[in-house]
Amino acid sequence: MRHMILPLCLGTALAACSPSAEEATEETAAEYSAGDYTVAINDIARPDADREADAARKPGELLAFAQIDKGEIVGDYIMGGGYMTRLLAIAVGNDGKVFAFQPEEFIAFRPEYATEQEEAVAPYPERVTPLRGAIDEPQFPELLDTIVTVMNLHDLYLAGMPEGTGEKAIAALFDSLKPGGTLVVVDHSARSGTGTQDSDSLHRIDKQAAIEALTAAGFELEAESDLYSQPDDPRDANVFDPVIRGKTDQFALRLRKPG
Template sequence: MHRLFATAIAVSAFALTACSGSEEAPGEEAASEYNARQYMQAINDIGRLDDQEQDAARKPGELLAFAQIDRGDVVGDFIMGGGYVTRLLATAVGADGKVYAFQPEEFIAFRPEYATEQDETVRRYSDNDGNPINIFPVRGPLVEPGWPEQLDTIITVMNFHDLYLDQFPEGTAEQAIGNLYDALKPGGTLILIDHVASEGGGVEAANTLHRLDPQMAMDALTAAGFVSEAESDIYSQPDDPLTANVFDDEIRGQTDQIAWRFVKPE
């Protein structure tokens, strides 16, 4: 089974190489290279068959294109949760890339299944001897994951608001954001996807609705040195009133979400 996943990664990496270069017209800007279609090998990866029922809502190709993921990239999945994004990245970065899947110790203490889900995701992309191929587990405090090396990109999906939860010490968000900044290579990017709160929702929206106040987040990120580079409406849901808890049945899976790309200046 492990060998099957290893082969899938190698085949996917070859296919991505084949489809990402020769048809580009001379003089096209680099940004035009990124589109959802080029990531079909990653989307159809055998290691994420169980994830595909979520794809209609989570738009994996559009996410990877917005994040501008390339083969060979070193990417961190910050607060990996059940591993959806980690598994999506596995083939997208190719056999020469690395994915560091971070599960905070605080989250594991709250819900031990997070550790099991991390272990299972790594196992899917390990060789017959249990050695990781290109997904590597990272565990540590929320504010200091302990990334093994500097990263090209960090992606955090629907978890950034957790930095503002009351059960964490004061200053957690600022410390975590500072660590994310330091973890990136100069020129590296931070991709942030999260549920939108009403204007002025602040930390209360994070704690009561599990939503992120965009202005609060923008101010914190730019204060840490990040520069806003792009935003996308790929997860826009204009009918979301922004007032319901994201786990409520009437809104779950249909929340309005921000999609931001920040860069660490070179």
């Protein structure tokens, strides 16, 4: 299992960090690298569409940032087509578990999500358990070491969602983690200062708004990554626009539940 590390020192706080704390953080982070997850990336059960997406989605680097260990119990929250589910299934190893959660709201909007869930979990019956439920009530059957949610946090703030869905769902994720467990969030960046207002129209969320919503629930921000940084993205176009699709600026956050 991963070692506990101290939160990253940010801004002026960097000067206050002792050298030993910085060294401990760097040493632990160095234990994880993209190469550690080659077996997961080369899994024969992964479809061609996944492999074609790898150049942009950088699966090895993301799994390293998430610090996924063998034997972990992991939740893939809002699994979509199953891209992350398939990677996690191999990354956690024979002794690990993955709970792949698909919201009923998504299936109602697009029934293919149900079929895609079934197809994603089928190759891994011993490791992956499919779950369905309300988007703000993911009923994971046991406490998790890690939860990963990729390009879906903004969905909690879509116009069709009941008021308070975001707050309720984030609280549920917090409660679903073991003390010391981590939440990894990747999403499309909105323009700074726009909060959640572009979640429905552009399928984007302001990184600072995301951080504030997550830390308000009790999470502590541990690390940020520029893995998916695209400085040329003006962040004012719908992420499905062919001009920008696959080239959006995205943020990646790793947060920890205290404990």
